[in-house]
Amino acid sequence: MAKSKIKPLSDRVLVQPEPAEEKTSSGIIIPDTAKEKPQEGTVVAAGPGKVENGTKIDMSVKEGDKVLYGKYSGTEITLDGDEYLIMREADILGIVS
């Protein structure tokens, strides 16, 4: 079965958040609501870049980049049962390598 695909508009990127750790270091399983919201993820799709006064601004991130983003950035969407975030490139703080 083919997966749904999202083509983000403007300078938006579709990010798959990294799963939060489900166990503490001592092995205790953290119930779902206590888990820290992840701030790291992988770019799954990137828009074409925003247009400013008729000039297109190139994107600085691309598919596959592992990125850091602020805790409350983006809009959560569910795609084929998985959770994603759509955010503007300006919400991405940096690329992790």
Added chain:
Amino acid sequence: MAKSKIKPLSDRVLVQPEPAEEKTSSGIIIPDTAKEKPQEGTVVAAGPGKVENGTKIDMSVKEGDKVLYGKYSGTEITLDGDEYLIMREADILGIVS
């Protein structure tokens, strides 16, 4: 009987929201107020694009595109008994394919 037609102005688009699921997976019918507001819809009409400092910015979506949008985006209007949303292209997060 001919249907009413809306020509959106500037960078606005007329979107027909996808109907929310009316049954849960176990077959229980959800009463109207408990249904999640849909965030997916189909572009029914798109404006000519916004003018910025005398330059027209082309639209990135067109009639027929299936789009994702934020939960509280747009203005609800009723046309011939059907519910639509008029929103700015900037409220559209991405195109679904």
Added chain:
Amino acid sequence: MAKSKIKPLSDRVLVQPEPAEEKTSSGIIIPDTAKEKPQEGTVVAAGPGKVENGTKIDMSVKEGDKVLYGKYSGTEITLDGDEYLIMREADILGIVS
């Protein structure tokens, strides 16, 4: 007796709101305060267009256009006993045809 005339400034338009239905489908007359504020109207006069950095932006609506606008758009004015709205073109969502 000649009617008063308004020449809207900048990108403003003078809109005559469509009268709200005064009867429900079952024939009950709705008292004035319960009537839904109309969101549809007819452009009675349009300004010359707004000037942005020395460039005049042409208007997208003209006299006679039937338009949709947001519920709280515009300033209400009374002219020769009739109610009108003066709003900016940016408050007009689309043209109905």
Added chain:
Amino acid sequence: MAKSKIKPLSDRVLVQPEPAEEKTSSGIIIPDTAKEKPQEGTVVAAGPGKVENGTKIDMSVKEGDKVLYGKYSGTEITLDGDEYLIMREADILGIVS
């Protein structure tokens, strides 16, 4: 005795509000606080126009124009005992003729 004169700066206009009706149609005199604040007035003096990025934007109203403005527009000033309003041209909705 010569009257004081105000030369408004930038895109401001000095407006003399139209006196509110002091009698209702049945002849009852309305006490001062119950009178509706007028929204119509006459331009007594107009500034030279605002400068935007080095370009002067010409004024759309001139001395003598009868104008409509929003209820809370402008700053009230008293000149030789008379009440006036100084407002920006952007606060003027239209010219009445």
Added chain:
Amino acid sequence: MAKSKIKPLSDRVLVQPEPAEEKTSSGIIIPDTAKEKPQEGTVVAAGPGKVENGTKIDMSVKEGDKVLYGKYSGTEITLDGDEYLIMREADILGIVS
């Protein structure tokens, strides 16, 4: 003894407010807190003008001009025991003559 001098920066002006009337027309002396804050004053010093995108915008007021300004405009400063206001030219409504 030489007086202190202020050279306002950008598009700021130093204004000496006109003293509020200390007696009512019937000769009663008004205690200090009941006096209306003056809205008229004299320009004592004017800045060189603000720079916008590399272009200097000339000032519209000059030393000696009697000006009108909004009630809460400017920052109060005390210079050699006298009260002054430093405000932006945009806070000045007009020139009185």
Added chain:
Amino acid sequence: MAKSKIKPLSDRVLVQPEPAEEKTSSGIIIPDTAKEKPQEGTVVAAGPGKVENGTKIDMSVKEGDKVLYGKYSGTEITLDGDEYLIMREADILGIVS
């Protein structure tokens, strides 16, 4: 021992506030919290100027200038035990001479 040095960025200036008077005219020593926060100070270091659309805007103040600033302007920093303020040039009202 060499003193620490700050090179302000953009259009910021490092200002040493003038010490508030510690005695009233009658010789009573004012406890620390009752002293009025000074609004006058001396520029100790000035940034290179802000860049606007690729053009550098020259600074209007320089090291050694005695300046006036608003009561709540700037960020307080402690350098080698002394209190300073770092503020944007736009927070400086004028130069005192």
Added chain:
Amino acid sequence: MAKSKIKPLSDRVLVQPEPAEEKTSSGIIIPDTAKEKPQEGTVVAAGPGKVENGTKIDMSVKEGDKVLYGKYSGTEITLDGDEYLIMREADILGIVS
């Protein structure tokens, strides 16, 4: 083991805050919550600079610079167990030398 690396986007910088003093001058150890949040740090990585209307604005800080920043600037991130801040260059007040 190689350390993680962050490449900040746009005009962002990755700053390693200077550890707050853990003892008062009299030798008392301050519990963790009473420590003043440091406002000084070292630039660990700097972005390429922000793009404004198609023009890239060069950065004024570089790796290794010791910088001052406002108390609530930046987003805290944890990298390999160490605390860092990612902030915009505009949040940096000056360079310490």
